[in-house]
Amino acid sequence: MYLFLLSSFQNNILAQEMISSDKTNQFLEMGSGKIKGFQWLNQPKNHAISKGELHIEVEGNTDFFIDPESKKATATAPYLYKEIKGDFVATALVQPDFKDQWNAGALFMMIDDTHWIKFAFENSDATGKSIVSVVTRMVSDDANGAILNSSDQIWLKMIRKENLYALHWSLDGEKYNMCRLAAMPTAEKVKIGVEAQSPVGETAHHTFLYFNLESKTVKDLRKGE
Secondary structure, three states: OHHHHHHHHHHHHHHHHHHHOOOOOHHHHOEOOEOOOOEEEOOOOEEEEEOOEEEEEEOOOEOEEEOOOOOOEEEOOOEEEEEEEOOEEEEEEEEOOOOOOOOEEEEEEEEEOOEEEEEEEEEEOOOEEEEEEEEEEOEEOOEEEEEOOOOOOEEEEEEEEOOEEEEEEEOOOOOEEEEEEEEOOOOOEEEEEEEEEEOOOOOEEEEEEEEEEEOOOOOOOOOOO
């Protein structure tokens, strides 16, 4: 039994190293002081980019949300993004620190302060580790998707086609499931990247094991291809 667990652990580490070293992983082109065309909004006090992985230390009270009940707007979570024109496909492998409620790692698209989409692997108050999407058009909604309590890391994909955005998730980075399809205001250029949050807890340590951003037009938003 011990040998089986050790072998499984070693296989997981090997698989993770292969993902991080994948040449399509754009974190390989970056270092903590060199983020190549990307920039921070709410730069964290501590972060590191090493061997194709982004590690972010997130302080408490960090989130993006415009509460539909109170109308309170919060925009404090670290967000590493790049501005891009036209259609795109953004893909990330996220491994959040789930020790507190609503902790999450996410793909994040922003048009402006009141129009954005957060696509997260989150420790939901309702369902635990789950796929969660927040579409904000002046005010945020909050939609829980698939419950994935046996998973520690998940592939997320966001696809833009004109003013439509498709959100897909995957356990293995190969077979994707559509979570949501949403329309947003027309914008020539948007910000797209990764967001890390700890809304009600203390310091959290989130890891992004892979990130790729490609300018391309997908034919079928529901299939993601």
